[in-house]
Structures are given as structure tokens and as C-alpha cells.
Amino acid sequence: MQQKGKLFVSFDLSVIPNKNIILAVTGGIAAYKSAILVRRLKDYGFDVRVVMTHGAQAFITPLTFQALSGYPVHTELLDPEAEAGMGHIELARWADLILVAPASCDTLAKFAQGLADDLLSTLYLATKAPVWVAPAMNQQMWAAKATQRNLQTLVDDGVHVIMPDAGAQACGDVGLGRMPEPEQLAYQVREYFHKAQRAIAEKFGLLAGQHVVITAGPTREAIDPVRYISNHSTGKMGFSLAAACYAAGAKVSLIAGPVSLDTPNGVKRVNVSSAVQMLDESLKTLEQGCDIFIATAAVADYRVAQVSDQKIKKSGDELEVSLIKNPDIVATIAQQAQRPFMVGFAAETQNVEEYAAGKLVAKNLDMIACNDVSRKDIGFASDENAMVVFFAEQYHLKKRELEKASKQEIAQQLVESISDALRRKL
Incomplete structure (x- = not known):
């Protein structure tokens, strides 16, 4: 999607889509590691094609790499069948990056001298793609x-x-010359494309230059050292939004209640437990120049008035616990002098749209997304969601219905809605 010079970069930065890697394998005992490297690169979403020198084939067969990559292995410069399909020039044009691992001493010498007497050395001269070498000898x-x-x-x-790397070698020597492990090499390739993708997002993304603060997950309100009041929120929607905002070029701070989710790539995370802690951390972010505040957390409405220092012993059929109201985080932030663009969430079980529209006005929000958590196929603990989005009157935007989709897809649509409203605000 493109809007006035802005674009939306893939929300999932754990996978780099549509990037083509040529893995060139040369002669050396480390060639066995290259088979694992194919798998690791494919795990990250890369399309991998393998080129093998004659020396490499003495250590491992092309059939192994064909099975792992899903493509025929390229071994000959003058192969009539290959020339009829993807010749060496087309192969050179196809690549987004050429990784030579292991790179033998002989291959390094050919590259340095500009020789072109086999498929790999010809590819080196014919490609415009970045070339990486992992020497092993x-x-x-x-x-x-x-x-x-x-x-x-x-x-x-x-x-x-x-x-x-340094270490013991197959010949019995000890020293520099070992090829790094496949996981390390694949990770370096992934990070290279991540940085390039991030640079584009920071310049052209829908939320480029914005500092987004997101609250996510439940809060826990202690009763005693072992018991607490909480809810069924898993934080998945908030974490998906954090990843989507980062991919759209924003700096993202995530204030997370107790959840068992990995922090999205590039996102700064602060863990909290109670509603009061979440509010304190939210207020701190305003001092750092928060531009957009997205309140996805399912904050407990009440907390225990007097938390017991010791575990409460079972002493009867009934236990009375006095509760007091928690602060309203999103309303409190919306009342601040340095007020960011405010996005609220409403999880309701009845009259969903009516309640959400009321919260939009009552809490002084710019935008609110609501969903019906009484549905068993979306919402809490589900990987999918469906929402209706309302905007404050000054944005002159109609409500938007986001049909059932993965929470990652819903997050992308919400980012697009926020960007649309921001442009109108400017």
C-alpha cells in the first residue's frame, strides 16, 4: 500500500520475503555445514539456490542440496540444459546476495584475480548483488x-x-580457519536484510519518525503473595501491533503485563504487573516524546484495597475482599498537556459498537477499535480477530469494519487507519 510517499513494509520482520540467495559451496570439509545452512536460510524465508564447484562435489553430493533447497543444483558453466532455462547470466541477475560458504583458498584467489574459468567465478564477475565469502581452510x-x-x-x-573461527581443524592443526556455524551465518544474512528493510521503513514507512507507545496484555492485582485478580488477555493483539508499528518505521515502546510472548524485533519492552505500575510507565513515556499512544492492555478495573503480606489461610466458606477502583490509564494519558494521538481498545460482550462509541467521546480518544470477546473464534487467546474502528468527529472518517483475519493482518490494517487519521490531523 502506498500513500503520499509512504509505504507499508512487511509487518513480520522475522521473515524477509522475496529475497533470493545463491549459496556457493566450494571444496573443503566444511561443505557439510553448508547443507545445514540451506535449511537455516530457508527457515528465515529466503529462496535459496545452490552452486557447487567440482571440488565441493568431492565432499558432498548435489543431490543433498537439491533435496534441501527444492531446486536443481548448478555445477557447470557450459551446461546446455541450464542455458536453456536459467543460464549463468540469468542466475547472476536472480540473486539478491551471493554467499560463498565455505570459500576455499583457490576460490578467493580466482575472485581476486578476476578469473572466470568455472560457473562460480563467472557468477562473481557477472552479478551486481552483494558477495559475501566465509573462508574455510x-x-x-x-x-x-x-x-x-x-x-x-x-x-x-x-x-x-x-x-x-579459531579451533581444532580436520587436519589436526589448531588455529584460525574454521567456517562459522550455519546458524551464525544465516543470522548475519537475515540481519543484513533487516537493516536494509528498516532503513526503508524509517524513511518511507506509514509511521516513519513517530514514537509509538503500546500497552499490552493483562494486569495482575495482588490479593496476597500467591493470589491475584486478572483476566484472559494474552497480549497477542498488542504484540502484533508493536511489530506492525516497528515495520512501518516507528520507534516502539511496549509496556507489557504478564504474558509469555517474545518481544518483537526492534521493540523496546518494559514489563509490569499491576495497573498502577502500567500507568507509571505510561506517564514516563510522555517525557520521552510519545507521538501515538495505543492502549490494547486489558487493565483490571479494580484492585484489592489492602494486600495481605502473608498468604491468606482458608478459614471458612466465604472470604470478603474489599476492592477499590484502578486508575483509567488511557483516560489519564488523554488528559495530559502533552497529549499524544490516542488509540483505545474496547473488548465487550454486548452492545459492542454502542459502548465503544461512548468510550471514544468519554475518554477523549482520537480512535477506538472494538471487538466482541463473547465470540469464541476471535479475541482473547485466539490468533484471529475482527474489529470495528471509530474515529473522533474532527477526522471526518467513517467507521471501518475489519473482517476476521489473523491478528498480524488486523494490526497492519490498524496501522493504516492510524496513518490515515494522522494525515488528516496534520
């Missing part, structure tokens, strides 16, 4: 002056060299 070969000269030439030419 005997420690003395690595230390040789000729190897170091070749490496310096490659660095000067813009090749990214992944330094080898």
Missing part, C-alpha cells in the same frame, strides 16, 4: 601472505569477508 593457508593479499583485494572490491 587450514590455518597456515589462511595465514599465508598470498591469501591475505587476496582477501585485502576482495575487501577493496567491496566483498564482505566473514572472518573464520
Whole structure:
């Protein structure tokens, strides 16, 4: 989606979509690690095609890589069948990144000297894609002056060299020359594309330049050291929104109640337990220049008036606990002098839209998203949701109905709605 120079970048930054990786495998015992590397790259969502030198085929078969990548393995420069489909030039154009792992001493020398006597060296010269090399060789070969000269030439030419690890080698020597583990290599590739994707989002994303604060999950109100009052919120909607806002270019602070969810990539997280703690942390964010405040947390309406220091012993059929009202976090933030753009959430079991429209006005919000938690197929503990969004009158926006979809998809639509309202506010 594109609006006035803004775009929405994929909300899931754990996966890099539509990126093509050529994994080139050269001769060396470390070639066995490359099979695992194919799997790890595919786990991150990359499309992987494998090129093998003749030396590599002495250590591991092309059939292994074909099974793991799902594509035929490229081994010959002058292969009539390959030329009829994807020749070496088309393969070079296809790649978004070429990773040579392991990169043998011989391959480094060919790259440095500009030779083109096999498929891999020809690809190196024919591609515009970034080229990464992960050298793997005997420690003395690595230390040789000729190897170091070749490496310096490659660095000067813009090749990214992944330094080898030190340790015991297959030949019995100990020293630098071991190829890093596949998980480490795949992670570095993923981070490279993440940074590029983030740079685009920070410049062109729907929420570029905005500091978004999100409350998520339930609160727990202590009764005694082992008991508390809470609700069924899992925090999934708030965490999905945090990921979506970050992917749209925002700086994101997430104030999370007690939930068992991983922090979205790039998001700053603060954990709290009670409603009072959540309010305190929310007020702190205003001092940091909060632009958008999104209150998805299911905050307990009441807390225990007097929390027992000791576990309350069972002494009868009834237990009386006095409750007092908790502060209304979203209403409190909306009343501040430095008021951010306010987004509320309403989880109701009846008269959903009527109650939500009332909260929008009563709590001085800019936007509110409501859902019917009496439905068993959406809302609490579900991976899907459906919502109706209302806007304050000054935005001149009609209510929007977000049909049932994954919470990630709903989060993306909410980000688009927030961006639309912000443009009108400006």
C-alpha cells in the first residue's frame, strides 16, 4: 500500500520475503555445514539456490542440496540444459546476495584475480548483488601472505569477508580457519536484510519518525503473595501491533503485563504487573516524546484495597475482599498537556459498537477499535480477530469494519487507519 510517499513494509520482520540467495559451496570439509545452512536460510524465508564447484562435489553430493533447497543444483558453466532455462547470466541477475560458504583458498584467489574459468567465478564477475565469502581452510593457508593479499583485494572490491573461527581443524592443526556455524551465518544474512528493510521503513514507512507507545496484555492485582485478580488477555493483539508499528518505521515502546510472548524485533519492552505500575510507565513515556499512544492492555478495573503480606489461610466458606477502583490509564494519558494521538481498545460482550462509541467521546480518544470477546473464534487467546474502528468527529472518517483475519493482518490494517487519521490531523 502506498500513500503520499509512504509505504507499508512487511509487518513480520522475522521473515524477509522475496529475497533470493545463491549459496556457493566450494571444496573443503566444511561443505557439510553448508547443507545445514540451506535449511537455516530457508527457515528465515529466503529462496535459496545452490552452486557447487567440482571440488565441493568431492565432499558432498548435489543431490543433498537439491533435496534441501527444492531446486536443481548448478555445477557447470557450459551446461546446455541450464542455458536453456536459467543460464549463468540469468542466475547472476536472480540473486539478491551471493554467499560463498565455505570459500576455499583457490576460490578467493580466482575472485581476486578476476578469473572466470568455472560457473562460480563467472557468477562473481557477472552479478551486481552483494558477495559475501566465509573462508574455510587450514590455518597456515589462511595465514599465508598470498591469501591475505587476496582477501585485502576482495575487501577493496567491496566483498564482505566473514572472518573464520579459531579451533581444532580436520587436519589436526589448531588455529584460525574454521567456517562459522550455519546458524551464525544465516543470522548475519537475515540481519543484513533487516537493516536494509528498516532503513526503508524509517524513511518511507506509514509511521516513519513517530514514537509509538503500546500497552499490552493483562494486569495482575495482588490479593496476597500467591493470589491475584486478572483476566484472559494474552497480549497477542498488542504484540502484533508493536511489530506492525516497528515495520512501518516507528520507534516502539511496549509496556507489557504478564504474558509469555517474545518481544518483537526492534521493540523496546518494559514489563509490569499491576495497573498502577502500567500507568507509571505510561506517564514516563510522555517525557520521552510519545507521538501515538495505543492502549490494547486489558487493565483490571479494580484492585484489592489492602494486600495481605502473608498468604491468606482458608478459614471458612466465604472470604470478603474489599476492592477499590484502578486508575483509567488511557483516560489519564488523554488528559495530559502533552497529549499524544490516542488509540483505545474496547473488548465487550454486548452492545459492542454502542459502548465503544461512548468510550471514544468519554475518554477523549482520537480512535477506538472494538471487538466482541463473547465470540469464541476471535479475541482473547485466539490468533484471529475482527474489529470495528471509530474515529473522533474532527477526522471526518467513517467507521471501518475489519473482517476476521489473523491478528498480524488486523494490526497492519490498524496501522493504516492510524496513518490515515494522522494525515488528516496534520
